[in-house]
Amino acid sequence: MAPVDAATSRNDDEDQGDAVGMAPVLDAADSSSASGANDGEHQHHHIVIDIDDDDDDDAEDSGSTTTGSDDAPCCVVCAEPLEHVAVGRCGHRTVCPLCAARIRYGPPQSRRCCICRTVCPTVVVTNTAAAAAIDAALFTSSSNLPDPVSGLDERLGEYWYCAVISAYFDDEQQYEAVAAFLKRPPPQQQQPPCPNVVAANLDEAPWQLPPGLSWRGHAAWFLVTVVFFALIGASLALVTMHGDRVARATKLAAVWALLAALAYILLLTLFHCFYRPQP
Numbered sequence: 001m002a003p004v005d006a007a008t009s010r011n012d013d014e015d016q017g018d019a020v021g022m023a024p025v026l027d028a029a030d031s032s033s034a035s036g037a038n039d040g041e042h043q044h045h046h047i048v049i050d051i052d053d054d055d056d057d058d059a060e061d062s063g064s065t066t067t068g069s070d071d072a073p074c075c076v077v078c079a080e081p082l083e084h085v086a087v088g089r090c091g092h093r094t095v096c097p098l099c100a101a102r103i104r105y106g107p108p109q110s111r112r113c114c115i116c117r118t119v120c121p122t123v124v125v126t127n128t129a130a131a132a133a134i135d136a137a138l139f140t141s142s143s144n145l146p147d148p149v150s151g152l153d154e155r156l157g158e159y160w161y162c163a164v165i166s167a168y169f170d171d172e173q174q175y176e177a178v179a180a181f182l183k184r185p186p187p188q189q190q191q192p193p194c195p196n197v198v199a200a201n202l203d204e205a206p207w208q209l210p211p212g213l214s215w216r217g218h219a220a221w222f223l224v225t226v227v228f229f230a231l232i233g234a235s236l237a238l239v240t241m242h243g244d245r246v247a248r249a250t251k252l253a254a255v256w257a258l259l260a261a262l263a264y265i266l267l268l269t270l271f272h273c274f275y276r277p278q279p
Helices: 002-062 097-105 172-183 197-203 215-240 245-274
Strands: 084-087 123-127 154-156 159-162 167-169
Touching (some): 084 097, 097 123, 097 172, 123 172, 167 172
Parallel strands (some): 123 167
Antiparallel strands (some): 154 159, 159 167
16 A cells, blocks of 8 residues: 555645646736736726827817807707807807897897806807807907997998997898897887786886975965865855855855865876876
8 A cells, every 4th residue: 555655645746746836827827917907907098098189189280269169059049040140259159140139239238148158348240150260369359350430330341340239240131130120129018917906006106196296285285275265255255145244154165165175186186097107
């Protein structure tokens, strides 16, 4: 049994030696695979950075400095399809000429962009294809946009200038359409009748005295009218009647004073019914 044990022990030693000899190989393979994975990750990140750099280079090569590159297929105000747009110094081109004129003309008047709220003293109205080439330099250089001389609507080189909204048009039809729109009177807002009587009375104008008189003035005129007609009634009673003239004069004066008071109140009420103060 000894030779068998020796052979067995020798085989075990060889297997152990082989295992020990293979250990560095396995470690090398594992380390190479791990380093390959790390290299792959670094290479992946490197590719992402290269893509961003390429995009930046393409943006620089294109030479576009317009901040509002988000073209919209329709107006952001009226949702109508865009054929012509109003472009300010911010570069956004998402509002049609009529909506831009309505916003810039008012009321309330606003010269801010509908997207970024940038103040745009002037705008250029052009078609959607040409609007992509407009940048901020167009509004900073006087050689690009001619300054209006008279401050009125006029033809300035290749543009039609609308002074009310400070807009330059490169298309005459768009200029005439906006000019005709601005000449229309603003629509009057009519409130529907209120079904609630209490609320309807609250909506009406408050009861006001005729202009030029206060409550004290009306009280004074009321007393003067009553006394005046009472004296007229008493005088007529003293002149025309016989007998107990004092009693008759007193009664007639009271009647005339009552009639004068009723007449004054009636006239004041009629005046209130037909008089409407100017807003």
